[in-house]
Amino acid sequence: MLTNVPSPGGDPGVAISIRDLVKTFGDTTALDHLQLTARSGEVHGFLGPNGAGKSTTIRVLLGLLRKDSGHATLLGGDPWNDAVELHRRLAYVPGDVNLWPNLTGGEAIDLLGSLRGGLNEARRRDLLEKFSLDPGKKMRTYSKGNRQKVALVAAFSSDVELYILDEPTSGLDPLMEAVFQECVQELREAGKTILLSSHILAEVEKLCDRVSIIREGRTVESGTLSELRHLTRTSLQVETETPPAELHSMPGVHKLVVEGHHATFEADTAQLGEVHRHLAALGVRSLTSTPPTLEELFLRHYGDQTAAEPADSVVGAR
Amino acid sequence: MRALTGTGVLTRLALRRDRIRLPLWVVGLAGLFASIGDSITGLYETEAARLENAQVRADNVVTRAFTGPAPGSSSGALTVSEGLVFTCVLVALMNILLVVRHTRQNEELGRAELVGSAAVGRHAGLAAALLVAGLANVLLIVLSTLALIGMGMPAGGSVLAGVALGTVGLAFAGLTAIAAQLTESARAATGLGGLVLATTFLLRAAGDAFGNTASDDITVNPAWPSWFSPLGWGQQLRPYGESRVWPVALLLVCTAVSVLLAVWLSVHRDVGTGMLPARRGSVRASSALLKPLGLVWRLQRGLLLGWMVGIAVFGAVFGGIGDQVEDLFSSEKSAQFVRDLGGEGDLVNAYFAGMMGLLAVVVSGFTVQALIRLRSDEEGGPAEAVLATSVSRAHWVLAHALVALVGTALVLAVLGLSTGLAYGAVSDDLTGALGDLLETTLAQLAPTAVLAGFALAAFGLLPRLAAAVTWAAFAVCLVIGQFGTLLDLPDALIDISPFSHLPNLPAESLTAMPIVVMAALAAVLAAVGVAGFRRRSLALGG
Numbered sequence: 001m002l003t004n005v006p007s008p009g010g011d012p013g014v015a016i017s018i019r020d021l022v023k024t025f026g027d028t029t030a031l032d033h034l035q036l037t038a039r040s041g042e043v044h045g046f047l048g049p050n051g052a053g054k055s056t057t058i059r060v061l062l063g064l065l066r067k068d069s070g071h072a073t074l075l076g077g078d079p080w081n082d083a084v085e086l087h088r089r090l091a092y093v094p095g096d097v098n099l100w101p102n103l104t105g106g107e108a109i110d111l112l113g114s115l116r117g118g119l120n121e122a123r124r125r126d127l128l129e130k131f132s133l134d135p136g137k138k139m140r141t142y143s144k145g146n147r148q149k150v151a152l153v154a155a156f157s158s159d160v161e162l163y164i165l166d167e168p169t170s171g172l173d174p175l176m177e178a179v180f181q182e183c184v185q186e187l188r189e190a191g192k193t194i195l196l197s198s199h200i201l202a203e204v205e206k207l208c209d210r211v212s213i214i215r216e217g218r219t220v221e222s223g224t225l226s227e228l229r230h231l232t233r234t235s236l237q238v239e240t241e242t243p244p245a246e247l248h249s250m251p252g253v254h255k256l257v258v259e260g261h262h263a264t265f266e267a268d269t270a271q272l273g274e275v276h277r278h279l280a281a282l283g284v285r286s287l288t289s290t291p292p293t294l295e296e297l298f299l300r301h302y303g304d305q306t307a308a309e310p311a312d313s314v315v316g317a318r
Numbered sequence: 319m320r321a322l323t324g325t326g327v328l329t330r331l332a333l334r335r336d337r338i339r340l341p342l343w344v345v346g347l348a349g350l351f352a353s354i355g356d357s358i359t360g361l362y363e364t365e366a367a368r369l370e371n372a373q374v375r376a377d378n379v380v381t382r383a384f385t386g387p388a389p390g391s392s393s394g395a396l397t398v399s400e401g402l403v404f405t406c407v408l409v410a411l412m413n414i415l416l417v418v419r420h421t422r423q424n425e426e427l428g429r430a431e432l433v434g435s436a437a438v439g440r441h442a443g444l445a446a447a448l449l450v451a452g453l454a455n456v457l458l459i460v461l462s463t464l465a466l467i468g469m470g471m472p473a474g475g476s477v478l479a480g481v482a483l484g485t486v487g488l489a490f491a492g493l494t495a496i497a498a499q500l501t502e503s504a505r506a507a508t509g510l511g512g513l514v515l516a517t518t519f520l521l522r523a524a525g526d527a528f529g530n531t532a533s534d535d536i537t538v539n540p541a542w543p544s545w546f547s548p549l550g551w552g553q554q555l556r557p558y559g560e561s562r563v564w565p566v567a568l569l570l571v572c573t574a575v576s577v578l579l580a581v582w583l584s585v586h587r588d589v590g591t592g593m594l595p596a597r598r599g600s601v602r603a604s605s606a607l608l609k610p611l612g613l614v615w616r617l618q619r620g621l622l623l624g625w626m627v628g629i630a631v632f633g634a635v636f637g638g639i640g641d642q643v644e645d646l647f648s649s650e651k652s653a654q655f656v657r658d659l660g661g662e663g664d665l666v667n668a669y670f671a672g673m674m675g676l677l678a679v680v681v682s683g684f685t686v687q688a689l690i691r692l693r694s695d696e697e698g699g700p701a702e703a704v705l706a707t708s709v710s711r712a713h714w715v716l717a718h719a720l721v722a723l724v725g726t727a728l729v730l731a732v733l734g735l736s737t738g739l740a741y742g743a744v745s746d747d748l749t750g751a752l753g754d755l756l757e758t759t760l761a762q763l764a765p766t767a768v769l770a771g772f773a774l775a776a777f778g779l780l781p782r783l784a785a786a787v788t789w790a791a792f793a794v795c796l797v798i799g800q801f802g803t804l805l806d807l808p809d810a811l812i813d814i815s816p817f818s819h820l821p822n823l824p825a826e827s828l829t830a831m832p833i834v835v836m837a838a839l840a841a842v843l844a845a846v847g848v849a850g851f852r853r854r855s856l857a858l859g860g
């Protein structure tokens with residue numbers, strides 16, 4: 001059990017690999033055949049609404065919860081059996097930072113760093129300043145945002161391969177959010193792997209190379225942002241010389257509203273070429289095209305539309 | 319009266335939150351005082367025995383300081399000496415916890431802010447807390463009076479005893495209201511309340527110790543420090559004796575002035591802040607803190623220090639009256655009581671065996687408290703952060719177990735030392751007393767380790783029930799194990815408690831066998847606990 005040798009079959013290019021992970025709590029199924037792959041050196045966004053199972057997945061990866069079935073590999077090791085060795089190589093920021101009320105922030109940072117195997121003094125000093133955190137106050141007197149900063153400074157001052165961040169910015173103000181993003185960019189440039197659980201889409205769009213979206217314990221989408229965009233619809237506003245009446249018969253066109261020469265509609269990104277050819281034949285006077293945002297993707301999976309239009313495909317990890 | 323808008327709703331909310339806790343406190347306290355009365359009535363049945371006991375209580379400085387003299391020689395008066403101050407301390411504790419819970423804790427956790435944003439007056443929160451405290455204290459007066467009258471005590475004295483308990487409670491509710499304005503955290507407010515309580519206890523202890531014994535050789539007119547202590551005022555009602563009513567006025571004035579001061583303070587500060595600045599701490603961790611063992615030591619050292627100081631006081635008191643055991647328990651019945659607790663043979667040895675045995679079980683309360691921290695840290699968050707570092711689960715549990723066990727040994731050693739020193743001083747045999755009593759208390763580490771092993775096993779196997787199950791085991795050890803003989807319980811039941819398997823030291827001599835067996839059992843239980851914890855998921859809160 002006390003081995004640093006990666007388990008056989010562990011792909012060195014993959015930092016986190018989860019296949020068919022199942023975890024139940026009594027009658028509730030928290031994770032239902034979840035899939036997740038994060039490659040080494042990437043920032044992987046882990047998206048999902050509250051209660052989707054993000055924290056449960058992370059806790060299984062940290063060996064804090066025992067999985068019911070499925071496979072999970074972390075840095076080539078088994079999250080449960082090799083927990084102690086693996087934890088030397090990662091830093092974790094919990095979603096709800098509840099540390100020791102009678103220790104100061106500075107003490108908590110030193111302690112967590114030391115228990116992980118040491119921290120980088122220069123970075124500690126640097127980060128305290130960047131996050132403008134007063135390390136001399138007792139943990140119990142910090143606000144939620146400041147408690148979050150303590151965990152972030154402790155994690156980012158550790159020289160490790162993998163950073164697991166569970167909704168790390170939920171209490172931070174926009175200024176501190178920017179500092180956080182800067183830190184993540186630096187870590188990515190240094191070749192570190194980051195698993196970033198979040199439901200702040202702008203943050204994920206800005207930072208992440210690839211994302212996995214989960215819902216009710218299942219992976220519903222996974223891939224690079226452009227791969228995912230491909231699955232979504234582009235909004236178009238168009239004015240043509242010949243009234244675009246024929247559009248309604250085209251495949252992949254949705255929510256079409258035609259008023260004389262004007263039309264607004266959404267087109268499946270996969271059908272965009274076909275639609276453009278059709279419009280060109282009608283003589284385009286003006287065309288505005290809005291690329292899909294992650295937000296739309298997100299809403300499509302979690303919003304009211306989901307019931308009416310079930311997701312047609314899952315790509316990426318599959 | 320707009321400052322009080324919403325008081326009704328907040329009071330109902332507070333009552334709803336306390337619907338189990340508060341009745342338990344009130345009924346428990348009234349029952350406790352009544353049961354002290356019951357045992358006193360049984361112990362001293364003749365007028366001569368009561369008279370003699372009352373004189374001993376006035377004569378011995380240590381008893382006088384610790385419990386206070388009797389206001390007369392009736393059963394009721396002896397009950398007042400035996401239990402009034404002690405019960406008043408618990409009543410004060412109930413009020414401190416209650417008022418902090420419904421004032422400063424609400425503020426610290428941000429509830430007060432949310433509530434304050436609704437149509438709720440500035441003083442409604444404080445008013446609701448004080449109303450609930452008032453209700454609890456009035457209920458306590460009624461219940462304890464009825465319980466005492468029900469036992470056949472005179473009505474007048476019973477009412478006065480009940481009033482003493484309830485009005486001392488009111489005074490501490492008021493004083494705590496001030497503490498809650500001064501500090502920034504609920505813990506600090508409770509701590510400040512506790513400090514005030516300890517100070518008032520010491521004041522009245524000094525007052526009684528240096529007081530003048532009256533010509534009846536029973537009652538004592540306390541020296542001036544007693545008059546600066548609400549506990550002293552409650553005592554000076556002298557129920558079942560001189561029966562004075564006027565000290566009630568002192569208690570009520572103290573309550574009113576405290577409440578007014580608290581209200582004035584609350585107007586002069588902002589929500590969430592205190593009057594006393596929050597203390598800053600070190601910006602770097604000391605190197606000792608950087609290991610799990612250092613962390614656990616840091617987390618537990620305050621608790622440990624509190625126990626050591628408290629137990630040192632108890633030990634000094636019990637040791638200090640050791641040379642008067644023959645006088646204190648001179649009647650046939652009371653001597654039998656001591657022998658039931660501490661075994662046959664020499665009365666002094668039986669007394670120490672009984673008292674040290676009992677206090678050792680009480681000390682295991684520290685062990686349980688320290689180990690339950692495993693569970694609260696697991697549920698509350700810090701354990702998650704620690705176990706996500708390169709600290710193994712076994713390492714983390716064993717760090718807690720080691721600190722709990724070493725801490726217990728320290729508390730037991732302090733108990734032996736302070737009892738031995740005090741008894742050695744009064745009996746002029748310092749070395750003999752010290753050696754005997756240290757051996758007596760340190761031997762208790764073995765049964766305590768079994769209880770600790772049980773706590774670890776419960777933590778490893780039944781995380782969500784661990785706290786309840788462990789405290790239940792502690793209660794079994796205390797009630798069935800220590801008072802089983804008094805309650806005429808069968809030996810098989812009494813033997814459930816590991817504490818029943820130690821010889822009655824210092825009356826009997828120590829043998830290795832029970833110690834070895836208990837140590838082995840403790841090790842097995844601890845191993846089961848660690849193995850269970852290593853196999854299970856963390857049981858997180860929420």
